[in-house]
Amino acid sequence: MIRMKGINKGYMLGEEKLPILKNIDFSVEKGEYVAILGPSGSGKTTLMNIIGCMDEMDSGEYYLDGVAVHETPQDGLTDIRNKKIGFIFQNYQLIPTYNILQNIVMPLLVRGMTYQEAEAACMNTIHLLGLTDRIAHKPSELSGGQKQRVSIARALVGQPAILLADEPTGALDQSSGKDVLKLFRELNEMGNTIVMITHDLEVAKSAKRIVRIVDGQLFEE
Amino acid sequence: MRISEIFRLVYLNLSQNKFKVILTSIGIVVGSATIMLVLAIGMGGRAEVAEQFKNLNAGAIDIAYGGESSFNMKDFMNGEMPDMENLGNEMQQFWGSAGNSGSTRDGDGSSGRGGFPGSGNMMQQFGNMFDGGSSSSGDEVILTTEDCEELELFVSGISDSTISYSSKASLEGGELESATTYTLAGVQSNYAGISNLEMAIGNFLTDKQNDSKEKVCVLGMSVAREIFGSAYEAYDSSVYIDGRPYVVVGVLGAMGTVASGISPDTAVFVPYETGIKYITGPSISPTVTVIAADVNGIGQVMADVETVLADNYEGATFTISDAGTKMEAASASNDTLTWLLISMSVIVFIVGGIGIMNVLFLSVKERTNEIGILKAIGCSRRDILIEFLMEAACISFIGAVIGVLLSLAITPLVELFSVRVELTLSGALLSLLFGVVTGTIFGLQPAYKASRLIPVVALNHE
Known part of the structure; x- marks a missing residue:
């Protein structure tokens, strides 16, 4: 599913380049549930951005579901993000002016569906995540846990190759966090490939495989 | 998307x-x-x-005796001070306003106020007491119907011509309680066509009425309403102009404000010869209006008109102006x-x-x-x-x-x-x-x- 080889990434700090990711080799098979565990500043968010085709690597090779991402131009990355990746963000990243349904159908609208088609296509996911009676609400009217469920629903509706979660429980209380992790396990058991980034070992333990990132280098547990 | x-x-x-x-x-x-x-x-x-130029014909050229400057001594003698600004510049503007306010010298074809027959310079009517000096000739020139005929004969490109003058006259009759002064225009039968006038009721003046100097008149709409209450009441009635009865043979349709010349709504039209015989006398300063057949050839027609007039009236100055230029x-x-x-x-x-x-x-x-x-x-x-x-x-x-x-x-x-x-x-x-x-x-x-x-x-x- 994911094949990364020799990935390097750094940011310019004044005139010097600060290396963030150092010669990363990383693979994820279809149906895996992987947690990338690391402290703040270890480079895990940068790695997630590269996996999610949101940022460009300086060097290395990256294949996602058979597509050579490192050879894909910017416009192609947009398409990959829409069709192969489902993002779940720490702070949900919902559009505040849209209601829940409008937020969830967005990836399908981007694919070219009509609103009616997209609405029909996402109703199962909405039902699965227990959001049926919330679809007309605005994000501001929901709790943190519910918002994260909306975020997960939006990531799922496009049936992506991988679900990419960045600190999915970071903004939630303990109870809501546990619910989300339980949901992740259920989704993984349904066949979804999940890559989760976290700094919390307890959260990471919910995954089937943990990879540590320290100073821009990956270590298998 | x-x-x-x-x-x-x-x-x-x-x-x-x-x-x-x-x-x-x-x-x-x-x-x-x-x-x-x-x-x-x-x-x-x-x-x-x-709308203001609707009584103008784009091909019309006004010809009047006199230069750019003139002055109405009669008004002056009557105690009406002329507009001193205009005196120094466009005295014709003064004449125009004076014409509407009761001066016997009305309109102002001499300044080329725009292709409107009957707006002639009538200085002579008041005894030639003052001439603005623009005319270099010692003798006053009074344009006549013969001038019209000559211009039509010698200047190519003229499709029609007419001669007219305007004055002031005292009217009585109808619902008027006392004699009231109105603008009087002495015109030929083709005047209505040249000035784009339309009849509300009756007919315009005819050549026969002009030739036989019949005492008939056509009233402007406002005049008809003021004197008789309506155009219908005015038609076929009589008005007294300077004490003589005139039969109203027609009333003009309302024209509204016009940009230059006589406002048809407030004027009384009489046959050209009738006016001279019974109202103004021979001392008039008519305006000859010729119509250029081709609007694009107006410049040449004006030049030819000037040549013919110079031949006929050596040393005299004429004001020749075209309506189209003013409209443009x-x-x-x-x-x-x-x-x-x-x-x-x-x-x-x-x-x-x-x-x-x-x-x-x-x-x-x-x-x-x-x-x-x-x-x-x-x-x-x-x-x-x-x-x-x-x-x-x-x-x-x-x-x-x-x-x-x-x-x-x-x-x-x-x-x-x-x-x-x-x-x-x-x-x-x-x-x-x-x-x-x-x-x-x-x-x-x-x-x-x-x-x-x-x-x-x-x-x-x-």
Whole structure:
């Protein structure tokens, strides 16, 4: 599913380049549930951005579901993000002016569906995540846990190759966090490939495989 | 993404920020209202000019004895001080106003007030007490019907000619309680055709009535109403001009204000020869009006007329003027004003457009995170560019519609100041078009900026 080889990434700090990711080799098979565990500043968010085709690597090779991402131009990355990746963000990243349904159908609208088609296509996911009676609400009217469920629903509706979660429980209380992790396990058991980034070992333990990132280098547990 | 779905998102965004949309579009509201009103006022001005010149024939050339300067001694002797400004410049302006206020010397064909027969210089009528000095000849020249015939004979390109004069005469009869002074015009039968006059009732004066010096007259609409109450009552009745009865053989249709010469509404028309015999006497200063067959050949006809007159009246000075030039000048003046106002509107639009651009820039900054989300879920640059451009276009359209409605509301207020306003559908459409185009153009840069945002940077924007 994911094949990364020799990935390097750094940011310019004044005139010097600060290396963030150092010669990363990383693979994820279809149906895996992987947690990338690391402290703040270890480079895990940068790695997630590269996996999610949101940022460009300086060097290395990256294949996602058979597509050579490192050879894909910017416009192609947009398409990959829409069709192969489902993002779940720490702070949900919902559009505040849209209601829940409008937020969830967005990836399908981007694919070219009509609103009616997209609405029909996402109703199962909405039902699965227990959001049926919330679809007309605005994000501001929901709790943190519910918002994260909306975020997960939006990531799922496009049936992506991988679900990419960045600190999915970071903004939630303990109870809501546990619910989300339980949901992740259920989704993984349904066949979804999940890559989760976290700094919390307890959260990471919910995954089937943990990879540590320290100073821009990956270590298998 | 489908355009229809992008439009749905635009609608969603705008409908949830109504107040912001109104504030953003204020510049376009003002711009659209301005351009709509400017076009309407311009059209109104054009219509006004057309109406005021409707008694003029574009091919008409007025010929009157005398130069540019003249002075009405009779009025002066009567204690009416002339307008000293005009005295130094355009004395004819004075004559024109004097004519309407009861001077026996009325109209002013000599200054070429525009292709209107009967607006001749009548200095001689009052004893030639003063000549402005423009005429170099010692003897006064009185143009006659023979001059008309000669001009038609010797100048090629003349399709018709007429001679006329105007004066003042005292009228009695009908509902008038006492004698009242009106403008009197001595004209030939073809005068009505040349001056584009239409009859409300009856017929215009005929050659037969002129030849036999019949005491008949045609009244202007206002005169008919003042004396008889209506055109119908006036028709076939009699009025007394200088104590003699004249049968009213017709009443002219209302013409309204005219730009030059005699206002037909307030004049009494009598046969040319009848007027000379019974009212004015032979000391008149008529205006000969010739009609150029080809409007484009007016210059040559005027030159030829001048040559013929110079041959016939050696040393005499004539004022020869054409109506078309005056009509063009008036139209050009109106066009200049319209363009000036349109330029102002364009400036207002630019200011409005800059306002939209600023607000959209702020909007892009405010919605950077949203743009990041859209990019994260796969929205292309094109989709984001189109969404922001459509937002700009919609805001502008809303502003333009409000502007057009505002101009409709303002129109009665403008008309209160006696400004003629001619609202047109094309003006409204042009205002809408200008509004939308301006907003869209100024929305281009913010939309482009939004589309070029880097996803990860936009997403992490605080």
